[in-house]
Amino acid sequence: MSELVFDSVSVRYGGRRGLTAVDGVSLTVPAGKVVGLVGESGSGKSTLARAAVGLSPVSAGRVLLGGVDVRKLPRRRPLQMVFQDPYSSLNPRMTIGESIAEAMPRGTDRRAEVARLLELVNLDPERATHLPGQLSGGQRQRVALARALAGRPEALIADEITSALDVSVQGAVLNLVRSVQRQFDLSMLFISHNLAVIRYLSDFVAVMYLGRIVEAGPAAQVLTDPQHPYTRDLLDAAPSAHKPLFDLDPGATADAEPPDPHHPPAGCRYHPRCPVGPLVRSDREICLRADPAEDAAPRKHAAACHFSESEGHEPAISQGASV
Template identity: 70%
Template sequence: MSELTFEDVTVRFGTRGHATTAADGVHLTVPHGSIVGLVGESGSGKSTLARAAVGLVPVSGGRILLDGQPIDHRARRLQMVFQDPHSALDPRMTIGESIAEALPRRARDRRDRVAALLDLVGLPAECARQYPAQLSGGQRQRVGLARALAGEPDVIIADEITSALDVSIQGTVLNLVRDLQRRMRLSMLFISHNLAVVRYVSDFIAVMYHGRIVEHGPADQVLADPQDPYTRELLAAAADPAGQLDLGETSDTTPAHR
């Protein structure tokens, strides 16, 4: 377990005269063994913050720390699960090859490790011989989680991992995330535009608006007594019956186009 900290993090794109600030002085902590849900509308800066944490975009100001030290991305202690489960996997590689590629170089018995990781995310070992196109969207997102876990990370960042899935399959993936976090005591930054999704999995909730964190605290506190008007708007949207999640034990183990 490790603690991920954003200290006054700013990310800008473009030249000085035409710069866009995507993240503006963000302070946020993902405590040891907890899930922090980061919620906000499209364009609020959530994914930019995630990409900065894993080194995909440069930080213009501030620091991103892991256990109080600057992140060494070569150590792979921070892993990311991406939004689109199709484009995140190489279509020319089998599922087993994709997961094995993410294992530490020192790992032995790689085939057994791949089978164990597939089992951990609720997929049969036979999936290792299949290609991404043969799996459903929910199955591919499970593979994405297995790939992230293969790197033996201290922190996982999950960036909109349910938004490309049907509502019924979203529930299956969210149940898996909760189960993995409880069993492995993972530290996780879970990003979504949907507060109904975030409140289901999170210990803490942070609300992002126009590049800034406008509200942050224990999930129960934020949900029961939101202080910012934007948080109240998100709560009203999450209460809409049309946006409710199916959180039953729906199976997505049969390949399908979802």
């Protein structure tokens, strides 16, 4: 196991006038722990993950694994990724066994190792001769996990790996991921928009908005005592046993469309949607001009909010929340 560190990572497309999809993100995945990364679509979560494995260009900063820049790691990196769509992440012309064996180091008894890995992810080893088209979505995602493990990783990134699956199989896949992570003591960045899933799997939680981390800390603390208004809005929007699925506040500013990521707002990036910001509190003009991310470190959960510690709020999600 190794610590995975994002050190002031930025990902920019299209030059100076292009899009900064990830903007100066610093985040640590401690060795052997799971960090859940949550945020709405377009917040930059998947781009950050792809940057770690070399699929998106790192414009600034570094991604370190065990203190080594991942760009200097060997071709068969000890950092692997499981992608969101199980239907496009496997080569349809390669058998399951060939896809898994492709990621193995040289000198491995490939047939025996493929069988072992398939059993590990609760698939019959005889599936090794099948093509991806003969498998269900849940089975394909298990194969994708086996292929990632074939590279003998020290760290694993899982990007929305259950969002494309039927609800009936999501729980089984999540249980498998948790079991594998503990068995191999993997460092894991687990990306999801589902807060129940994040709570189920994660030791730590990081909340991402418009390319930046706006709050991060131990999962139990962030999910029960959120400091950033965006985190609280995400938790308030999550369905629970105590409120209807569509019980939304029609006056909530968070219902507004997110700002254009090509032209992020000055000051606090969340202020155009913030329910406790300058749109509803005229005395909070500082949010319009000063970036709270610049002095976030001393605040609880390093919240990128000028008023994070002045807002009273009830615990948002119970310790017993489960998938």
